[in-house]
Amino acid sequence: MLGLSVAGSIPLPLLGGHDKSKDWIWLRPQPETTTDEWHGIFSTIKSAGIDAVFAQVYDGANPLFEHDALESKALLLEKIIPIAHEHQLELHGWMWTMICNNKTILKEHKDWYAVNRKGQSAVKKPAYVDYYKFLCPRHPEVKRFVQNNVKNLANVKGLDGVHLDYVRQPDVILAEALQPKYNIVQDKEYPEYDYCYSDICREEFKAKSGIDPLKDLEDPAAHQEWRQFRYDGVSELVNGWLVPEARKQKKFISAAVFPNWESVRQEWFNWNLDAFFPMLYHNFYNKSYDWIFEQTKHMKNQQKYGRKIYSGLFVPKIPAEDLNMVRKSCLKSEASGVSYFDFQSFSEAHFKNIKK
DSSP: OTTOOOTTSOOGGGOOOGGGOOOEEEEOOOTTOOHHHHHHHHHHHHHTTOOEEEEEEEOSSOOSSOOSSSOOSOOHHHHHHHHHHHTTOEEEEEEEOSBOOOHHHHHHOGGGBOBBTTSOBTTTSOSSSTTOOBBOTTOHHHHHHHHHHHHHHHTSTTOOEEEEESOSOOOSSOOGGGGGGGTOOOSSOOGGGOBOOOHHHHHHHHHHHSOOTTTTOSOGGGOHHHHHHHHHHHHHHIIIIIHHHHHHTTOEEEEEEOSSGGGGTOOGGGOOOSEEEEBOOGGGGTOOHHHHHHHHHHHHHHOSSOOEEEEEEEGGGSOHHHHHHHHHHHHHTTOSEEEEEOGGGOOHHHHHHHHO
16 A cells, blocks of 8 residues: 555655655653644654654544544544644554453453463463463454454554554463563463463364363373464454555554564464564563564565565664664665664664654
8 A cells, every 4th residue: 555645635646755755753742741742753753754653543442533332531643643744754553452451342242352271360370471462363252342442543544554463372382581681581482471371272273173272182282273363363353444444444553573472373474564664672572683684584575475674673772873784785685674672762862863
């Protein structure tokens, strides 16, 4: 959908950035930010050569835009779209997809949530951190709920696109550098981190294969058909429910995805999105910059539909003097641009460096 002009938005062909690439930035807006402050933020972003902004407007609790089913915390998105466009920036709505911490949903729909191999619901025993309350991707009502979130976001006038985050299940194995943070060693897939074993997932898999993965498998983690079934649960939600809803409104749709996709049940390369933003946070994996470039090329070639790849960079672990070099090396590795995580992590030196 690149190259089309969406009603109420700036014509996309006007954008493109330096080096004929396109650069993006993730931003977590605050409702109390004033109009003048927003002009300053977007002016800073645009002057650094960045072309598009992902604004986090749904964090799994209450949206920052008008919604027909969830109480809106503030109509912030509707406010900032015209300001971003005035500065010739695209504005895409960044939404959490499978994590839901909305108090009403948690209270009234406990059966919507993912269950681990120990039989523990993500409502009461979320993995790692309290907000990791993931939904079950095969629950019919969950599919409608998440689809409706995309619908409401895509309906916002002038929005340039929908950006999916947490479109996966909990990490069954954390990236190497993160494990010490939680004082754990994950040398295999342990039951408390292995999802989803909800009644619906188990029943559907048994109907398909004749196997109850919890009762009939000695080592569920090693069963390839059961593993694929869980990859497919997320993929079918994306391709069958979310992508069509965004495209009904002629909205660009993208996702933040993992390089270690097996560990989060995220077979993203089979999704029919418009672009992918792999989170190539090298420090999470105890890797060097070279790993970012290798993964960029690999992920570009890995995907089914040949869509654009934008390398996601973790700014807190890239010194300002290295940032432009890392960006240019991503372009040489077949990226169509980069995306910086995140605006709040940028120093003045970072902005000056990429502006050069």
